[in-house]
Amino acid sequence: MLEITDVEAGYDRTRVLHGVNISASESGITAVLGHNGAGKTTVLRTAIGLLRPTSGRIRFLGEDITHLAPNARVARGMAYVPQGQQSFEQLSTLENLQVVADQKAAARRRMLVDDALGRFPALEAVLHKKAGLLSGGQRQQLAIARALITEPKLLILDEPTEGIQPSVVAEIERTIVELSRSEGLSVLLAIQHIGFALSEAERYFVLASGQITRTGDGGASAQSDVLEAMAI
Numbered sequence: 649m650l651e652i653t654d655v656e657a658g659y660d661r662t663r664v665l666h667g668v669n670i671s672a673s674e675s676g677i678t679a680v681l682g683h684n685g686a687g688k689t690t691v692l693r694t695a696i697g698l699l700r701p702t703s704g705r706i707r708f709l710g711e712d713i714t715h716l717a718p719n720a721r722v723a724r725g726m727a728y729v730p731q732g733q734q735s736f737e738q739l740s741t742l743e744n745l746q747v748v749a750d751q752k753a754a755a756r757r758r759m760l761v762d763d764a765l766g767r768f769p770a771l772e773a774v775l776h777k778k779a780g781l782l783s784g785g786q787r788q789q790l791a792i793a794r795a796l797i798t799e800p801k802l803l804i805l806d807e808p809t810e811g812i813q814p815s816v817v818a819e820i821e822r823t824i825v826e827l828s829r830s831e832g833l834s835v836l837l838a839i840q841h842i843g844f845a846l847s848e849a850e851r852y853f854v855l856a857s858g859q860i861t862r863t864g865d866g867g868a869s870a871q872s873d874v875l876e877a878m879a880i
């Protein structure tokens with residue numbers, strides 16, 4: 649579904665990614681693992697088009713999207729939830745969802761908002777609260793719910809459980825697994841929590857200093873390889 653091939657990318661004169669190859673299939677979870685500063689966010693920003701690679705190719709559903717703007721990638725079925733639980737802080741939870749739904753046909757807006765809320769029942773209790781007043785976990789759930797309203801085929805999540813209290817982490821992880829298993833959504837996930845990544849991901853890629861140093865199928869047996877690659 650997504651193929652990142654020989655990508656070099658960075659910021660100004662600093663090259664961060666060095667010949668990165670990552671692919672995500674049509675469903676299931678693909679995990680991008682690595683320590684702080686390894687380049688995980690840079691990979692995801694390049695995938696959604698917020699950063700342009702200086703060389704290499706990105707294909708989505710067979711189409712070369714290397715030079716497409718982020719909004720054109722979203723229109724083709726990619727959604728990106730950046731690190732940090734961002735939303736419109738002055739708008740309520742419901743308004744945050746409606747703003748995204750307003751981009752869709754009027755007849756479908758209500759259904760899309762209801763479906764997204766159905767994924768995160770905890771948001772029902774804070775529907776009319778300003779997003780800026782929500783907890784970190786609620787804001788993260790809202791950010792993912794907003795992305796779902798765009799009806800993505802590929803959901804790109806950057807550290808969705810970082811800094812969030814453990815009980816909510818479990819809820820978010822459960823929803824990510826459900827989306828990938830029962831809804832057939834492909835999820836590209838940058839994450840430091842390798843336990844979840846390896847138990848649920850179909851495939852993993854370890855990044856270190858902007859290079860893929862290990863890749864393989866997920867599952868408990870991958871753990872020692874990943875730990876070695878990450879030198880933990």
Ligand SMILES: Nc1ncnc2c1ncn2[C@@H]1O[C@H](COP(=O)(O)OP(=O)(O)OP(=O)(O)O)[C@@H](O)[C@H]1O
Binds near residue numbers: 662687
């Ligand atoms: N806007 C920027 N301008 C310049 N350098 C940046 C910028 N953002 C990231 N970098 C650098 O790029 C490298 C990779 O950062 P990146 O955020 O992609 O890593 P990461 O694996 O996502 O780390 P973390 O887990 O801490 O989010 C780091 O050396 C970082 O300092």
